[in-house]
Amino acid sequence: MRIAGLRHRFKETVAVDGLDLVVREAEVFGLLGPNGAGKTTTIRVLTTLLPPQAGTVEVFGQDVRRRRMAVRRLIGYVPQALSADPALSGRENVALFARLFDVPRAHRRERTAEVIDAMGLTDAADRPAGTYSGGMIRRLELAQALVSAPRLLVLDEPTIGLDPVARAGVWDRIHQTRARTGMTVLVTTHYMEEAAAHCDRVALMHRGRIRALDTPAALVASLDGGGDGGEANLDDVFREYTGDDLDGGGFKDVRAARRAR
Amino acid sequence: MSVPLAAPVEPLRLLASRTAALCLVELQKLRRDRTEVVTRAVQPALWLLVFGQTFTRLHVIPTGGVPYLDFLAPGILAQSALFVSIFYGIHIIWERDAGVLAKLMVTPTPRAALVTGKAFAAGVRALTQALVVVVLAALLGVGLDLNPLHLLGVAAVLVLGSAFFCCLSITLAGLVLKRDRMMGIGQAIIMPLFFASNALYPVSVMPGWLRVLNHVNPLSYEVEALRGLLIGTPARLLLDFGVLAGSAAVAVAVASAILGRLTR
Numbered sequence: 182m183r184i185a186g187l188r189h190r191f192k193e194t195v196a197v198d199g200l201d202l203v204v205r206e207a208e209v210f211g212l213l214g215p216n217g218a219g220k221t222t223t224i225r226v227l228t229t230l231l232p233p234q235a236g237t238v239e240v241f242g243q244d245v246r247r248r249r250m251a252v253r254r255l256i257g258y259v260p261q262a263l264s265a266d267p268a269l270s271g272r273e274n275v276a277l278f279a280r281l282f283d284v285p286r287a288h289r290r291e292r293t294a295e296v297i298d299a300m301g302l303t304d305a306a307d308r309p310a311g312t313y314s315g316g317m318i319r320r321l322e323l324a325q326a327l328v329s330a331p332r333l334l335v336l337d338e339p340t341i342g343l344d345p346v347a348r349a350g351v352w353d354r355i356h357q358t359r360a361r362t363g364m365t366v367l368v369t370t371h372y373m374e375e376a377a378a379h380c381d382r383v384a385l386m387h388r389g390r391i392r393a394l395d396t397p398a399a400l401v402a403s404l405d406g407g408g409d410g411g412e413a414n415l416d417d418v419f420r421e422y423t424g425d426d427l428d429g430g431g432f433k434d435v436r437a438a439r440r441a442r
Numbered sequence: 443m444s445v446p447l448a449a450p451v452e453p454l455r456l457l458a459s460r461t462a463a464l465c466l467v468e469l470q471k472l473r474r475d476r477t478e479v480v481t482r483a484v485q486p487a488l489w490l491l492v493f494g495q496t497f498t499r500l501h502v503i504p505t506g507g508v509p510y511l512d513f514l515a516p517g518i519l520a521q522s523a524l525f526v527s528i529f530y531g532i533h534i535i536w537e538r539d540a541g542v543l544a545k546l547m548v549t550p551t552p553r554a555a556l557v558t559g560k561a562f563a564a565g566v567r568a569l570t571q572a573l574v575v576v577v578l579a580a581l582l583g584v585g586l587d588l589n590p591l592h593l594l595g596v597a598a599v600l601v602l603g604s605a606f607f608c609c610l611s612i613t614l615a616g617l618v619l620k621r622d623r624m625m626g627i628g629q630a631i632i633m634p635l636f637f638a639s640n641a642l643y644p645v646s647v648m649p650g651w652l653r654v655l656n657h658v659n660p661l662s663y664e665v666e667a668l669r670g671l672l673i674g675t676p677a678r679l680l681l682d683f684g685v686l687a688g689s690a691a692v693a694v695a696v697a698s699a700i701l702g703r704l705t706r
Contacts (some may be wrong), residue, residue, distance in 0.1 A: 264541030280463040281549040
């Protein structure tokens with residue numbers, strides 16, 4: 182995935198301000214930043230929901246402006262809100278996406294069962310999704326996103342609102358799938374310890390720009406001894422680059438995050 | 443975990459395939475929530491039982507020799523389909539808020555297919571409700587024409603009418619963007635649409651200004667076709683079908699163009 186000179190504004194507010202970013206094939210890349218940093222706008226452009234106002238965005242060589250349908254065939258997307266349809270069973274939720282991604286009829290049933298099993302949901306597959314726990318719904322959404330075997334999996338705050346066990350379960354499934362398929366994963370998260378533990382590289386975004394980009398270990402090492410004299414971690418890196426200037430997120434950001442819980 | 447994906451298909455086949463997929467989902471939801479069919483049938487039942495039976499006794503509305511209850515039944519059928527479909531805008535805003543719409547729009551599905559899927563889904567829901575209204579009307583003694591071809595025509599009219607009003611609702615949702623505003627607008631337009639149609643009374647008793655509104659109201663063409671097919675009153679079926687199909691096609695195009703506003 183290659184982003185060059187991406188700019189996007191909403192009326193007077195500059196959401197993304199000249200973003201340059203390259204995500205390498207098969208890596209888990211974390212896009213971090215406070216509310217209002219421009220992460221969600223970047224993801225919306227990348228997933229073709231928003232046309233880029235300036236700059237270029239390519240996914241595996243396909244331009245998101247000119248080749249929207251081709252880009253969509255390459256992407257699996259899990260939004261921040263818990264978005265499985267509660268009135269449908271887990272299997273029906275996944276089967277819909279198998280159809281929408283043109284998984285051939287002869288393989289559809291088998292493929293649906295395969296991803297449901299990979300997410301550990303076989304026993305609950307025929308229950309309405311409305312009866313699932315938060316962690317189960319997230320795994321169901323992963324199954325929806327993975328049923329087309331995407332080359333790029335885009336996860337917008339995938340573990341927000343989940344308890345530690347459910348969070349671990351979601352990450353385990355992401356890593357297992359990635360190990361099998363070699364897909365690229367782009368994730369946004371507020372949880373620094375998750376980014377440190379699960380991402381190959383992370384970018385810290387603030388006020389629409391990338392402020393730092395490297396492996397979590399290298400970013401922590403760059404602080405040279407830690408934020409408050411103790412052992413430094415990614416939280417300290419986050420504070421170093423954003424400072425106390427964390428009022429960028431609006432009511433919408435907070436509401437969206439709470440809705441996911 | 444490799445999966446063979448089908449080769450990209452031509453636009454019309456893609457539209458048909460995606461529409462079918464989204465309709466199937468709607469049927470799956472309906473299968474789980476049968477209470478909705480019953481609860482939604484209460485209002486049309488009241489119109490037939492209370493309003494219809496009372497006005498049948500009053501003999502104040504000239505219906506050309508047709509019992510008023512017979513005259514009214516197709517109007518109530520159209521009204522119930524209108525009520526189902528006009529609130530799809532609220533439904534799509536809920537889907538936007540829940541992240542469902544964004545997730546669907548990131549699939550290789552043309553926006554026209556998403557809108558057509560919703561439009562036909564509204565039609566499917568309207569048909570299930572129509573079944574209840576038709577059975578009730580038959581029980582009340584309405585002289586219905588049960589010719590299978592005519593019933594097929596009734597189904598087509600209801601689906602086309604529902605598709606139009608569903609797309610109108612999605613278009614308004616794309617403009618106002620908020621659920622509470624959309625609820626207000628739904629309430630505000632539903633009664634004018636209903637009263638500016640021939641559902642309750644014939645065009646001949648309308649004042650001039652209302653006739654003009656009736657003339658441009660697709661609900662009137664829907665009612666006229668339903669009345670012609672179900673109780674055999676004179677109807678311009680070719681015109682009625684033409685207006686309904688044309689309105690639905692334009693409404694799908696407009697709603698598709700505006701759908702993207704909901705996820706920006």
